[in-house]
């Protein structure tokens with residue numbers, strides 16, 4: 001049994017990161033068994049689930065949509081805020097009942113919660129229905145853990161406190177045939193004081209650019225229209241392994257593969273260079289959509305958060321992006337109720353939001369996370385004040401996202417049609433270049449294609465449109 005230690009995680013591994021290739025072949029021990037994977041959290045987790053499914057399939061397991069039919073259920077978890085935890089623990093309660101009717105059912109936990117000491121201790125003591133826990137750093141070892149559990153019937157807990165190697169060629173089953181996630185950098189070294197990610201995902205590790213580009217070239221050959229380059233902080237790409245190769249170079253190389261759309265998330269303002277803005281502006285197939293977390297508009301709070309920029313720095317970068325990248329849309333993340341946030345600090349945030357007029361914003365109430373510096377700060381903001389600020393912020397944020405959508409009215413825009421609309425099964429849906437969701441009046445045969453759509457109606461969170469030939 002290997003359990004996590006958050007203090008070790010902070011210290012980082014002193015050994016050099018190795019680049020290896022996936023080579024686990026334990027035979028088809030999953031033949032005849034069905035799997036169900038449930039994903040919580042960010043796009044990195046979505047993509048990790050695609051790897052979990054790929055590895056399970058390589059051992060003979062087959063997918064099932066019906067959880068009641070599953071022989072193995074894996075929860076790929078998120079630790080970013082307390083409510084993510086609550087959802088998983090709540091769901092484990094439901095699964096306990098399923099185990100009563102199916103004694104052979106296997107339940108496993110992967111993802112960021114698996115990296116937390118308190119969570120693993122709680123699972124060991126209280127959640128006996130969990131058969132195995134596999135951390136983020138050794139995800140490539142998942143099949144060995146499952147097989148060991150099946151062979152020995154003993155509970156398996158294997159979580160490393162230190163980041164593992166960069167493992168290429170892990171089998172993957174992608175959700176979409178048109179749009180693919182591509183990892184470019186794992187981990188984060190920023191240590192924003194509220195954030196658990198540097199502990200659960202380890203130090204920054206960039207993939208080699210040759211491996212990334214060859215993955216994108218294969219995707220192009222297989223008919224993919226869009227790739228989204230993934231990292232907790234994509235702007236730090238390359239800093240750990242190259243002297244003069246950055247996200248700007250990578251975006252350029254990926255754009256030149258001929259893939260029709262290139263996206264990237266998430267950006268950190270501190271690492272965002274002029275060259276990066278210029279490359280985004282220069283290539284038509286680098287999409288004009290930037291998710292640029294602000295977190296707070298108050299310099300005092302930004303400092304306490306260890307964000308390394310001021311509101312003035314942020315605004316300067318924001319204006320540069322808006323002026324250079326044609327028809328761009330910019331979204332953001334904001335936390336309210338960080339320890340020490342006064343009404344004046346909060347008003348500074350509102351002021352910046354009023355100035356930037358974001359296309360959209362994900363807003364969060366501060367949630368203290370295990371072992372992070374902010375969790376130990378004393379000037380705690382009461383829950384009711386946090387909720388009041390969150391509501392006031394959301395009102396302003398929604399006003400601007402609605403206005404941004406209204407500006408799209410009557411325009412003819414390009415959409416990548418991704419599937420049937422969730423709102424109306426007779427319609428399809430897709431995303432504009434600047435990442436707005438459109439419900440489209442058009443035939444199902446459009447799915448998988450980039451087509452022209454005339455925008456006919458604009459709501460706060462989506463657009464309506466009609467296909468034009």
Ligand code: 5AD
Pocket residue numbers: 080081194195196293295333334335364365366367368369
């Ligand atoms: N409390 C509230 N929000 C948080 N985020 C990260 N950590 C916390 C926390 N402890 C938010 C940040 C980040 C987004 C992914 O989640 O805004 O950008």
Ligand code: SF4
Pocket residue numbers: 188189190191192195196197198232233268
């Ligand atoms: Fe967390 Fe900050 Fe790293 Fe983003 S940049 S993952 S908020 S530590």
